[in-house]
Amino acid sequence: MLIVLLGPPGAGKxxxxxxxxxxxxxxxxxxxxxxxxxxAKGTDLGNEAKTYMETGALVPDxxxxxxVLDRISEEDALKGAVLDGFPRTEVQAKTLDGHLGESGIDxxxxxxxxxxxxxxxxxxxxxxxxxxxxxxxxxxxxxGHEGLYQRDDDKAEAVINRLKVYExxxxxxxxxxxxQGKLKNIDxxxxxxxxxxxxxxxxx
Ligand code: AMP
Numbered sequence: 001m002l003i004v005l006l007g008p009p010g011a012g013k014x015x016x017x018x019x020x021x022x023x024x025x026x027x028x029x030x031x032x033x034x035x036x037x038x039x040a041k042g043t044d045l046g047n048e049a050k051t052y053m054e055t056g057a058l059v060p061d062x063x064x065x066x067x068v069l070d071r072i073s074e075e076d077a078l079k080g081a082v083l084d085g086f087p088r089t090e091v092q093a094k095t096l097d098g099h100l101g102e103s104g105i106d107x108x109x110x111x112x113x114x115x116x117x118x119x120x121x122x123x124x125x126x127x128x129x130x131x132x133x134x135x136x137x138x139x140x141x142x143x144g145h146e147g148l149y150q151r152d153d154d155k156a157e158a159v160i161n162r163l164k165v166y167e168x169x170x171x172x173x174x175x176x177x178x179x180q181g182k183l184k185n186i187d188x189x190x191x192x193x194x195x196x197x198x199x200x201x202x203x204x
Pocket of ligand 1 (some may be wrong): 147
């Protein structure tokens with residue numbers, strides 16, 4: 001089974017993808033996390049991606065496509081995957097469709113959150129240094145680790161650019177998947193567990 005989570009930055013894709021993948025026994029493949037891992041390891045891909053990511057721009061399609069297709073071909077992804085943050089452009093979506101062939105994507109779940117909420121959500125997002133779980137600055141860090149940080153691209157200027165990039169390059173995928181009859185819309189403004197239930201119900 002292959003599920004794509006679509007939605008603007010700050011919609012909660014990462015949090016929800018993790019829950020859904022756990023609940024369905026699928027792997028969670030987050031292109032942003034994979035790129036950040038490459039950066040941390042100092043690979044050529046990580047170094048190349050860094051300049052784009054810092055400003056909130058998209059990393060070139062060919063680099064991201066190869067990285068994600070390799071990841072979903074690994075043994076643990078044979079049962080399926082929840083894709084989070086990929087595809088983000090029409091080229092990525094079409095290449096993914098071509099790669100999957102007949103079997104194709106099963107569901108595309110669009111998590112909808114109005115723009116006004118997103119800026120505030122991202123500005124208040126801190127991540128656990130160990131497990132990357134998000135917390136608001138006023139929340140108790142209850143993941144069993146200590147230490148929170150703010151992603152550089154969660155700071156004001158990059159966020160505004162990321163939202164613009166979403167509008168111009170990623171939101172056309174809504175129509176692309178609507179036309180394929182695969183898209184389901186989910187209200188992302190509800191409590192986290194309500195959104196999770198709505199997502200799981202949408203794929204029953
Ligand atoms: P995310 O963690 O999904 O918010 O992604 C963080 C950053 O990684 C994005 O702002 C992009 O610079 C880059 N990135 C992640 N996924 C993609 C993708 N599918 N295509 C291009 N760039 C990506």
